[in-house]
Amino acid sequence: MIVRWIAALVAFLVVAGVGLVAFGNFSTGIDPGSFFDSEGANSFALILAVALVLAFFVYAVVEYLQTGSFASISRQFDTRTIVLMPLAIAFNIILGQAVGAALKIPIYLDSIGTILVGALAGPIPGALTGFLSNILWTYVVPPPFNSGIAAAFAVVAAVIGILAGLFGRAGWLRPRPDRPMRDLFAGGVVALAVVGFLAYYAYTRFYGTTFEFFNPDNTDLLFSLLGWLILLLFVAFVVGFIGLLFVRRDLTVAYVVIAGVITGSVAALISAPIAANVFSGVTGAGTDFLVAAFRQAGSDIQTATLQQGLLSDPVDKMVTFFTVYLILNAMARRTKARFPQGERLLDDGDDEVLDDLETPPSPQGAPA
Amino acid sequence: MAAVAVGGFVGPLLLVALGVVLPAVLAGVIGQLARLTLLLSLPIAISAVLVNVFFFPGGETVLLRLGPITATAEGLVFALEILVRILAISGAITLFYLTTRPAELVVDLERRGVSPRVAFVASASVQTVPAMVERAGQITAAQRARGLDTEGSAWRRVRGIVPIVGPVILGAIGEVEERTMALEARGFTRPGRRTLLWWPPDSAWERVLRWAVALAVPVLIVARVAGWLTWLP
Amino acid sequence: MLTLEAVSYRYAGARRAALRDVDLELRDGEVLGIVGASEAGKTTLALVASGLAPRAIGGTLRGVVRIDGRDVAAAPMHEMAAQVAIGFQNPATQLSGVTETVFEEVAFGPMNLAVPRNEVIGRTWDALASLRIEPLAERHPARLSGGQQQLVAIAGLLALRPRHLVLDEPTAQLDPAGTDLVAEALSHLSARGASICVTEQKTDLLAGLATRVAVIDAGAIAFSGPADEVLADPRLADLGVAAPSAVRLYRVADAAGLSPVARDRLTAALAEELDVR
Ligand SMILES: Nc1ncnc2c1ncn2[C@@H]1O[C@H](COP(=O)(O)OP(=O)(O)OP(=O)(O)O)[C@@H](O)[C@H]1O
Ligand SMILES: [Mg+2]
Numbered sequence: 001m002i003v004r005w006i007a008a009l010v011a012f013l014v015v016a017g018v019g020l021v022a023f024g025n026f027s028t029g030i031d032p033g034s035f036f037d038s039e040g041a042n043s044f045a046l047i048l049a050v051a052l053v054l055a056f057f058v059y060a061v062v063e064y065l066q067t068g069s070f071a072s073i074s075r076q077f078d079t080r081t082i083v084l085m086p087l088a089i090a091f092n093i094i095l096g097q098a099v100g101a102a103l104k105i106p107i108y109l110d111s112i113g114t115i116l117v118g119a120l121a122g123p124i125p126g127a128l129t130g131f132l133s134n135i136l137w138t139y140v141v142p143p144p145f146n147s148g149i150a151a152a153f154a155v156v157a158a159v160i161g162i163l164a165g166l167f168g169r170a171g172w173l174r175p176r177p178d179r180p181m182r183d184l185f186a187g188g189v190v191a192l193a194v195v196g197f198l199a200y201y202a203y204t205r206f207y208g209t210t211f212e213f214f215n216p217d218n219t220d221l222l223f224s225l226l227g228w229l230i231l232l233l234f235v236a237f238v239v240g241f242i243g244l245l246f247v248r249r250d251l252t253v254a255y256v257v258i259a260g261v262i263t264g265s266v267a268a269l270i271s272a273p274i275a276a277n278v279f280s281g282v283t284g285a286g287t288d289f290l291v292a293a294f295r296q297a298g299s300d301i302q303t304a305t306l307q308q309g310l311l312s313d314p315v316d317k318m319v320t321f322f323t324v325y326l327i328l329n330a331m332a333r334r335t336k337a338r339f340p341q342g343e344r345l346l347d348d349g350d351d352e353v354l355d356d357l358e359t360p361p362s363p364q365g366a367p368a
Numbered sequence: 369m370a371a372v373a374v375g376g377f378v379g380p381l382l383l384v385a386l387g388v389v390l391p392a393v394l395a396g397v398i399g400q401l402a403r404l405t406l407l408l409s410l411p412i413a414i415s416a417v418l419v420n421v422f423f424f425p426g427g428e429t430v431l432l433r434l435g436p437i438t439a440t441a442e443g444l445v446f447a448l449e450i451l452v453r454i455l456a457i458s459g460a461i462t463l464f465y466l467t468t469r470p471a472e473l474v475v476d477l478e479r480r481g482v483s484p485r486v487a488f489v490a491s492a493s494v495q496t497v498p499a500m501v502e503r504a505g506q507i508t509a510a511q512r513a514r515g516l517d518t519e520g521s522a523w524r525r526v527r528g529i530v531p532i533v534g535p536v537i538l539g540a541i542g543e544v545e546e547r548t549m550a551l552e553a554r555g556f557t558r559p560g561r562r563t564l565l566w567w568p569p570d571s572a573w574e575r576v577l578r579w580a581v582a583l584a585v586p587v588l589i590v591a592r593v594a595g596w597l598t599w600l601p
Numbered sequence: 602m603l604t605l606e607a608v609s610y611r612y613a614g615a616r617r618a619a620l621r622d623v624d625l626e627l628r629d630g631e632v633l634g635i636v637g638a639s640e641a642g643k644t645t646l647a648l649v650a651s652g653l654a655p656r657a658i659g660g661t662l663r664g665v666v667r668i669d670g671r672d673v674a675a676a677p678m679h680e681m682a683a684q685v686a687i688g689f690q691n692p693a694t695q696l697s698g699v700t701e702t703v704f705e706e707v708a709f710g711p712m713n714l715a716v717p718r719n720e721v722i723g724r725t726w727d728a729l730a731s732l733r734i735e736p737l738a739e740r741h742p743a744r745l746s747g748g749q750q751q752l753v754a755i756a757g758l759l760a761l762r763p764r765h766l767v768l769d770e771p772t773a774q775l776d777p778a779g780t781d782l783v784a785e786a787l788s789h790l791s792a793r794g795a796s797i798c799v800t801e802q803k804t805d806l807l808a809g810l811a812t813r814v815a816v817i818d819a820g821a822i823a824f825s826g827p828a829d830e831v832l833a834d835p836r837l838a839d840l841g842v843a844a845p846s847a848v849r850l851y852r853v854a855d856a857a858g859l860s861p862v863a864r865d866r867l868t869a870a871l872a873e874e875l876d877v878r
């Protein structure tokens with residue numbers, strides 16, 4: 001067990017190290033204006049993601065050498081999960097394609113299935129669902145449900161699945177209904193603080209030099225519009241979030257928001273260099289106009305894709321996590337419980353005991 | 369040609385001619401290929417041209433001025449470069465699924481050692497996508513018959529999606545239990561390889577070609593990184 | 602022979618047992634009918650008999666399930682598959698969803714069990730032939746009618762060469778035409794000596810097909826016996842099960858005061874006319 005983790009860690013460090021030295025691009029130097037080297041940061045995230053995937057392979061190989069099987073991994077792949085995965089992949093592809101092709105809005109909605117599987121079954125099935133979705137989306141599914149660009153982002157989808165699995169495992173998606181006002185209030189404040197901090201950080205680091213909200217010198221109409229749009233989005237988010245929290249009185253809403261924002265930020269960091277280097281920032285989706293706007297404002301292509309990602313992805317993943325949470329709530333308790341990681345999604349309010357037991361809780365049903 | 373259709377990122381038209389057009393002519397699908405490739409790359413190509421022609425940073429040679437927006441020559445050149453690249457990628461992808469049936473691909477992968485469970489997920493996904501679209505279509509028709517409109521303003525359309533997508537997703541998830549039991553009742557949980565009924569033929573020259581392509585890709589990437597290709601336009 | 606001895610079963614997370622002290626025997630070559638009201642426990646019984654409960658869905662089992670006298674508690678699910686095959690109500694969810702022809706669909710089970718290739722092909726043709734659906738072999742399974750799909754699903758079970766076949770309301774979701782298809786196929790199978798256990802709410806299907814019938818109520822066997830006796834038993838109605846049409850016809854004629862000879866002739870003629878057994 002420990003050997004496996006150490007081997008995976010070593011592999012991660014080696015690949016990350018080699019990758020950073022050989023391919024990391026730090027030549028642009030640190031921009032004195034933002035104290036930030038955006039190109040360097042971009043390749044950094046991508047290399048780490050690749051290292052993560054390789055580390056997982058090493059873990060699997062070591063486990064196989066040790067035990068002759070993949071027990072700790074295959075335990076997460078019971079038949080139920082295998083049956084759910086194709087459905088999840090179909091959700092991803094259909095919704096992603098519909099949103100990408102029909103609605104020209106800068107979000108994707110192509111990871112509902114990935115996050116659902118991650119939450120119910122664990123990080124590895126989640127990762128595989130995401131990875132396979134994007135590969136099949138490009139190479140196997142015929143038009144009109146075919147996307148030429150998805151496969152390049154398969155690594156991103158895999159990382160999203162891993163994160164969803166970890167959040168599920170940590171019990172973040174377990175319902176916490178009817179909490180007292182005080183808890184809800186605290187949860188709301190914490191969530192807003194986290195989101196606000198991330199937003200502030202991203203703004204000062206990545207956007208500060210490009211445009212400022214309502215800069216008096218700003219003569220560019222586009223940027224005044226963009227500034228307003230972002231502000232509006234932010235206000236809508238805060239209002240919507242607080243409304244949900246107090247209408248549903250379910251503390252988990254706060255957890256869902258934080259999970260979405262974190263996942264989205266990570267996804268943006270990894271996907272930006274791919275979008276920039278493979279597609280020059282153009283993917284044919286509604287996000288293109290954002291990239292174009294940032295480039296117009298003077299960002300280079302690397303920075304522009306990152307700026308776009310940090311705007312779209314957290315919102316997108318938040319919506320997605322919330323949708324998944326609604327789906328989980330609509331599923332029967334016993335259906336959820338049978339998935340490998342399902343018991344961590346059940347609220348603890350019900351004291352019903354699952355599975356073991358010779359004597360059932362109610363005297364009437366006791367088998368003679 | 370089985371699993372290797374890794375598109376070259378280097379992108380010059382030469383590659384398209386050699387790697388996509390030639391085999392397509394050989395396979396007799398060139399007409400279909402051209403149509404589908406164009407269809408597939410159209411939205412992204414339009415987007416690429418618009419974005420780059422009008423928003424290319426540092427473009428100086430002004431071609432056209434439309435209010436606050438200017439079109440530049442540098443942007444146009446850059447856009448064309450991207451266009452060629454997009455064409456190469458989507459051409460390769462289109463060729464791939466015009467000549468390869470998903471079922472053949474999955475069987476071939478399974479024969480080469482991919483786990484039967486992964487193979488199951490892949491083929492089930494491919495069949496689930498159209499099935500689910502069909503189901504969504506039926507539900508849409510039913511909702512329309514009940515007077516729910518899916519046309520109209522953007523917000524109404526978004527609201528209209530929920531009663532369609534909701535039942536599709538929840539209905540599909542509701543069937544997971546029974547599907548699981550039906551699969552287990554047919555020996556799905558047996559560990560190890562399973563019997564295959566058929567697999568696509570694999571001739572010697574196809575194998576050679578596959579290895580050649582597989583080798584060429586890293587060579588090209590190395591060549592590009594090392595800067596040996598700068599003489600290519 | 603498949604036997605259940607004093608079997609009780611409770612679903613995971615349920616408060617009450619869904620089966621209580623069930624004793625049941627499926628002898629070789631016989632067709633056993635299980636009837637009972639909705640929620641009586643028919644599906645649960647089928648799941649327990651086939652080994653899916655508790656293997657695949659958890660829960661607690663008491664008592665013993667034996668095949669030819671051997672306790673099967675420890676056998677993994679893929680070994681059970683060749684012993685007891687189980688079919689469900691909904692034709693669509695029983696198809697694997699990964700095959701493009703009926704032939705491959707029927708072959709899916711034996712392929713999973715790594716039966717040698719030539720034998721898989723032989724078994725598949727046999728299974729198709731025994732339900733007389735060879736003409737469908739090249740069709741796409743998703744593009745068939747419900748009744749045809751149900752036959753394909755049953756053929757997929759037969760290809761496993763199970764010693765016992767358990768079918769849970771195989772006609773519940775079918776239209777009359779589909780019901781006829783399946784009913785005909787089942788009587789054909791039983792004529793060839795298969796051991797089948799069918800749960801049904803429609804007793805018409807069982808009359809003429811089953812050799813014995815057991816009535817289940819609230820998770821326990823209420824009574825059982827030879828098919829014609831049980832299906833004519835007046836207690837059926839109290840347990841929420843409608844008697845077969847022929848029996849109801851007979852009763853109506855009797856109540857109308859017809860002489861025994863006239864009654865028998867009328868019943869026979871009507872049965873002929875309405876095609877009920
Ligand atoms: N997965 C489950 N978990 C817990 N309880 C269940 C489950 N499935 C069924 N039950 C309960 O077990 C009892 C028997 O149900 P079962 O499905 O066996 O009835 P049935 O005779 O097949 O009914 P029907 O004619 O509606 O199919 C019912 O009280 C039902 O509520
Ligand atoms: Mg039932």
